[in-house]
Amino acid sequence: MADIPATTEPAAEAFGGRRARGGGQSTVRYLATKLGGGAISLALVAVLGFFLFRAMPGNPVRSVIEGRGSASYEEIKRIKAEWKMDEPLWTQFVDYMGDLLRGDLGTSIKYRAPVAELIGERFWWTILLTGTALLLAVALGLLLGSRAAWRHGSRFDRWSTGTALVLWSVPTFWLGLIMLVVFSVGLDLFPTAGMTTPGGVSGGWFAELLDVLHHLALPAITMTAVIYAQYLMVMRSSLLEEMNADYLTTARAKGLRDNLVRRRHAVPNALLPTITIIFLHMGLVVSGAVTVEKVFSWQGLGLLTYEAIGVPDYPLLQGTLIVLAAAVIVMNLLADVIYRFVDPRVRSA
Amino acid sequence: MVRVVATGKQGRKRSRRGPAIGVVAAALGMAMLPAVAVPDVAPVAKAEQPQGKVLRVAVTQDIKKLNPFQGTSLVDTQVGRLMYEFLVIPNATDSTPEGALAESWTPSQDGKTWTFKMRKGVQWSDGQPITAKDVEFTYNQIMTNPGAKDANEVAVASFESVKATDPETVEIRTKFVNVAVIGSVGEIPIVPEHVWRDKVAGIKDFKNEQTPVVGSGPYVLSGVESGRSVTLKANDKFWRGRPKVDTLQMVKYENTEAASQALIKGDADLVYNLTPAQYRTLEKTSGIKASAGRNRRFTEIIMHTGAKKADGSTWGTGNPVLADVEFRKALDHAVNRKTLIEKVFGGYAEEATQLIPPVYPDWTFKLSDDKKRNFDIGKANSILDAAGYRKGDGGARLDKQGKPITLRLLSRNDRAEQAQMAEYVKEWFGQLGVTVDHKSIASSQLNDDTTSGNFDLSFSGWSVGPDPDNMLGQQLCKLVGTELGDTNICNPEYDRLFAQQQAELNKDKRKETVQRMQQMLYDNVSAIMLSYDKLLEAYRSDRFTTFVTQPQNGGIINNQSGYWGYYGATPVGETPPAGAPKAAEQTNSDSDSSGLGTGGWAAIIIGAVVVLGGLGLLGARRKRVSADDRE
């Protein structure tokens, strides 16, 4: 008899114990699996990129001799040889993969500069634009979304949801153009294009900073306006999903004020699925910025890719594809990590 | 991937503080951005606006490579011209060669050796003298160093050797008699040997962006923001005299709309490649002067004429009807150039008939009225009927095999006017019973399709250099079906004449040959010539009074085959630089803005947004959910 009470809840005790001990290890293993998956995806991206872009029409040699009256056979041959375009495809592929493994992304045909360097230059500008837009969109979306859900059916809910949906339905480039016409040309509040005043501004780092922010404002607001609806909707529906949760009744039974019930109990739970979706979107937004970059002449990664397609600049395209894909993969990984960090259930599972 | 991240960090370190600061700052300042940045920053940036002596040019083409051995795009070569002086340069008046670093040049008796006498006392921007050795160095690099060939290999193709016989004399020997040598040296910027000597090995990867860059042109490079902008400073040592503009900036805009808006707003001073609609608006905007410059450019429709490749093989999938010159004539008759020029180019173009545009009057031929093919659908139809192309059921024109004729027409998607013209052409050819299948595609794809011959008709266009040799050379038999060449047409007689004009030292005799060659092309309908497009430009007339155009009378400011436009730019209150040719009287008047002001724009858009937003909200009304357990 004596041993029975201790074993009355075999499953929970046994699993609980194992979980507590093995938790960390399983997280590591889980992340390792995810990392492995990401690495496979990235490798596939590299392979696909190589063949996909070469299947595109267009001839990069044209780009090298572009703008010139004529070229000679010898010249074309030389250029082809220089970019290894005269070798069989598989030799090129093996060379490319070899270089890639050594960390060499090759040299851009169009710019005649190392691809890594070109991407490095543009990468941070894109991060600045998309990062700002994302942060604004997430902040706005979460704030409005949680309030809309809590008072769902109210006038606030209808207004905020309606506005978000209308903005979501606007083609980004069109909105950008209108913003440009109204706020830059019409009201003369922002510069028309670029990321900094050409040639720089005097007045030290603070002036430089203001200059960047000044250029950043319109494109960032345009992007924010279009994408924040997604976060609002996600937050709204996650919170709605939590609205009938039993623990909220518990919280109310404890005598908590409505505000506290929302802030302390409902929102933290609703945030969990939202965070995942936010991070999953983040990676995608980077490549989705191309139209904004084009309208506002923001020389980011999207524009670099778009322009490389016209050549087609194989090494540059391969490089940007890998970086854009890596951005998504990293963000997905982050989503997993953060989800595990904030949700105690997943953390130890 | 590991490397990418690493270089990314490097990139951040090396680049100007901008992005790095920005990333941090954005995080901090985000919340206040809309509130603070708008009112506070605007005046700061305003204060930074250059005062008078800065010329900001809005460019819409890519800024790619500033190494003069490699840069080939329009902007790259433009910047090259500003940085490095040439031996000779096409003059502003009519683009004939004029001495620059070379004072004079003479051909030898056999026509194979050219001797150039260097101008004395000319200095690089670092004070070193410019000598014949620099010329020898530059040319020899292009001829012998594979990494230095990209930009100007063609220009030196006929050169056998280049030697500096003494510091003031350069001798160029050619493989055969070639009168185009003078034109060729007008394309090659001379670089300082003392700077470039130790760059020779890695010349391929040398970016030439570490300022100050030693140069000899009117401006020297002083700053580069990769792909975004190039800043140049006036060269005090320029032999014609310092330009009046202190700083010249080329700023990249992604489209001409943004560029025009920048001009209106005052963010840019000079804009080009405008559309007719933009031009008309800018023309009427106060503080802006618009100029429609006669350009050295033509637009045409090339055809797959069925000519065989040099090795005798056929290529591609062109419709065989195009091999019939009568058929081509009929098509040519069916194009109303007047309408195209009026509707698509807004009247800012001239009808085209030949390869060499009228800005080079020396080389153009006079087309007799009886030979000229005018727009006449009826005539086109009767030519086709006569040539045995019957009309089938439903009016479709049938080929000799009795199948309805469909022609593929390619246009570049980065040239709006081509897509527009295509719509007209499609309808006109439709009146002949010929179906046109129009595709607007990327230029690289178009090049690929035309090179491999998978097309019937394709828009094309060229900027023609001052010497006709280059343009005429594009029509040779050996270029059919290659990545080179223009019309893919083959006529042995034409090829013979080409060689003849190349060796003709007498300019008048050469003219005659060149004109005959062009007549041949016209009679053979080598292409459907459409228009000589004007370059539509506009500048802030409240900041700059004059620019020197090329040709001097009604020519262009940008895209010149010289540096006259930027060199001759004169800020308000200044006199033109001493060495610049006189600017011609500008014909365009400066009047007040009419049109819908930006205020009106803003009002309309805001109104519309409000209305639509209201609609959306109305729609977004959601039913109240009753089972709400909230307190």
Place this chain on the structure above:
Amino acid sequence: MSQPLLEFRDVSVHYRARAADTTAEEIHAVRGVSLSLAAGEKLGLAGESGCGKSTLAMSVLRLLPKSARLEGEILLDGEDISTMSWGRLRAVRWAAGSVVFQGAMNALNPVHRIGDQIAEPIRLHGSLGSSPSTSAVDRRVAELLEQVELPVERARAYPHELSGGQKQRVMIAMALACEPKLIIADEPTTALDVVVQAQVLDLMTRLVEERGIGLVMISHDLAVLASTCERLAVMYQGELVEQGESAAVIARPEHAHTKALAAAFPTVGDPVYRYAPATSSPLGLPEAPSTSDDEPAEPLLRTEDLRVTFGGTHAVAGVDLSVAPGEIVALVGQSGSGKTTLARAVLGLQRPTSGSVYFEGERVPRSASGLKAYRRQVQLVLQDPTSALNPRHSVYEAVAEGLRIHKVPGDEREHVAAALEAAELRPADRYMSVLPHELSGGQRQRVVIAGALALEPRLLVADEPVASLDASVRGEILALLLRLRARLGLAALVITHDLGLAWNIADRVAVMFRGELVEVGAVDSVLRSPSHSYTQSLLDALPSASVLGR
């Protein structure tokens, strides 16, 4: 009589239900209930699902949804809840009366540590002064955890790290936090195993008694209430139909519904209930079969050293079990004992790690095609008929599904009608076009059984066939199983945690513990004189009112 702690005076609750077609209609969840509870008294509130007992309980703290309208007076310590201001109500909540919610799993916030959740009302209601120090609160939380017999370190745990019983203990600790005069326990042990259920009930009763706290306990299980509460109140369709001393209500139920409730929970060991589940069906019950302890010569189904392992966990650890033709075997054990896994392995839904299953002496194949034939012979009846039926399929389709899969020859409609008749859904035509949600729980379970019968199987594997059904229906389904066995010679392997069920219908019982069968034998001998201590502990845990004759 002193003032009662809690008094309901003619309380009614209406819900404004908004159906899909937007026609508003009122649902009367509670109708004119008057009831009172003295300080320190324990009252059991019984009734089937949907009878309004939870609504009544929640109305005490006005925790009803917005759509609910409350009439009458609810006096808590003399103060009318229904007219209180929000501020006053918030102050009263938890401080005067607290709640132990049903299903502690969901009632605890998954992202907060349980210590914080216990501390929350302490800080809020200032039971330790207006701004208690962290250490004072921590001490109080530790004290509470000790009282509910949980290790103090568990304060740092998250709800999901606790077992069901532990979570319910946390809920109790939380309910005690502000030392209220009243605790409302809403089905506090429903989701728990018998043994844990007994422990939690013991604990709660003891703590409440020690502190003189009034307790309203809600349950559908009369036996549970009778074993803990002094008084019982029975609700039926929103009305209070009977109340009185527990023993009296159980022994002499007056209202028909109370009788049904009382009968639904058989007393294990009482021969009256042997082969006699409570049923009011006119078909009656078949004769009790003659039973013997001997293993039959040729079992219908036999497992041989069956093992199922999930990544190191032995869910089924070498089980030898047999079912004879026409025999009903009950497989008894707690949740997590591996009984469901065993059932799935028997059905071929779970591939065993080792060992094998023999049907009529032949080894059951593991390939999909081989299994298909076997599955005509052995059919499954699931615990929750609501989810076991595709909500989009009509009764006809649900029953015909197996016929179509196996392409059974003959008229489909006749087969379906026969199966429905066999499951006592009569007339069959009336049910064919009906969707599951239009049926009651018991009818749904009959449809599931009909779907199984359509294929004319030899053996039914029933996984907790009545666990999700209301007490009054339970007996009917069990009676059906008995009649089917009598009429069709259908054997059954019934998986259950409920010893009463085994006593009601099974011939033999197999007790499973940690993946192994610890005791197998005839029901009469095993449940009357268990030989294994685990079987004994299961019997001990039964509410006292339902165990006799030992």
Place this chain on the structure above:
Amino acid sequence: MTTNQSPRNSPRAVAWTRRRAALGKVWREFAANKSGLFGLAALVVIVLVAVTVPLWLDREVLSVTRATGEILAPPAGDFWLGTDHAGRSVLALTLWGARISLLVGISAAILSVAIGTIVGMLSAHFRGWTAAVLMRVTDFFLVLPALVLAIVLSTMLERGVGTIILAIGVTSWPSTARLVRAQTLTIETRPYIERAHALGGGHMHVLSKHVLPAVLPLVLANTTLAVGSAIISESTLAFLGLGDASTVSWGGMLKSALDTGAVTAGAWWYLLPPGFAIVLIVLAFTLCGRALETVLNPNLRER
């Protein structure tokens, strides 16, 4: 065999009656949703216009050589919304443009949702390497920048409406696949799936009788939402110069407006109508989709 069965009572007839009733219920719930109703009304109008426009507006209006208006003339007289760069009526172009935008939007959405549904269902239903491969493929496509891929595809294939549909369709399915996968996983945990297995049902049986009908409502709602995204994608591709230049679409109109300098020329009548048309149609589809989602998705309906 069926002699004694009245047709009204046959299982099939019963099933149809039930479906009609279910449809009626869905419609009533949908109609109670004002935003959905607004979206539907807008859609009906747009679709009607798109389908019937050839009947009452001659194709002539699209001809550049026979255009009668001034170039970029503001709204007046015969041209209620002004004229474009070739002197054609912007109103007529906008009306005709609805056809291609709708065609591309709907076809691409259907293509994308079809791929997504199949991949999602299969990857959730099967275990082992099938699922692993499908999941990997989905992950792979999720990781690829869709716009870049669409651009590359649209340059690689023959230029035309079909190519654009394909380019949008094959790049936008992974999110549907995820959604359907999640839904399938949920459904497969339902005991009635276990019951179907126990009855001897194979993969096809479970997928076709239980899973597909259960995910279809979700898929339908998702399709409606996807149409909106596809229309935006079409306009984006057109803006980037990758559209089909030989047809009139709203995206193509905007591209032409920008290319010809309508912004600088102040030709708001050329720039705004196609833009607002896109906003309206995308909004209409989105509102419809969300309303459908609320009605059809059991998870959302319970609230």
